[in-house]
Amino acid sequence: MGDSNIQELIEQYVLANQNQIYRLAYSYVHNKDDALDIVQESIYKAMTGKQSLNKADAVRPWFYRIVVNTSLDFLRRKKREAEPEEDIMLHANCTATDDQYENIDLKQALSRLPSAYRSIVVLRFFEDLTLEEIATILNENLSTVKTRLYKSLKLLRVEMSETE
Structure with a gap:
């Protein structure tokens, strides 16, 4: 597959599955803005690392791996940055509109x-x-x-x- 074919395949997959991708990121961070950031960063990582996609039918697990890893990286960074009291406050301030x-x-x-x-x-x-x-x-x-x-x-x- 050529680079343009791979890029087009990734774009089609993301557009067709944007709700599921967002929901997966949200299931890790429980925050709309953070989930959107993770989706955006995952798309960027997918586009810059598109040469690692070997087969067209493997795009779903390949992209989900990127989202999962990006989400886990985000949580690790957040944990290092947050003080224990702040971490408790983040969970306490989750609103019902954030709840999926x-x-x-x-x-x-x-x-x-x-x-x-x-x-x-x-x-x-x-x-x-x-x-x-x-x-x-x-x-x-x-x-x-x-x-x-x-x-x-x-x-x-x-x-x-x-x-x-």
């Missing part, structure tokens, strides 16, 4: 999961990706993804039963 999940208990339980586990749950159940696609996106072994998904669901079950 209807079940607040589920959102809170998801936020308590380790990021590697949360990523798998979000990609599997909110983005409807296969376990193979998730393994590709997260650059993990398929058995690792299955194990983490099982453990995540077990932790969520415990967490949810404690809140009832």
Whole structure:
């Protein structure tokens, strides 16, 4: 594939899937502006790294990996910058208009999961990706993804039963 074909493929994918891409970024940062920044940065990274896309049918997991990694990088930067009190205030100031999940208990339980586990749950159940696609996106072994998904669901079950 030529560079112009790859660029066109990426542009078409982003335009056709902009809501899902935004929702994925939002599921990590829970803030509209930050999610939009992540989407913008992910598009930039995709365009500058387009030569790493090998097959046209791999654009979805390839781009999702970029969004996930960009989101995790953003959270790491934010964590280094924030004081503990500020971090608590950020979560306390989330408004209902920022909330994409209807079940607040589920959102809170998801936020308590380790990021590697949360990523798998979000990609599997909110983005409807296969376990193979998730393994590709997260650059993990398929058995690792299955194990983490099982453990995540077990932790969520415990967490949810404690809140009832």
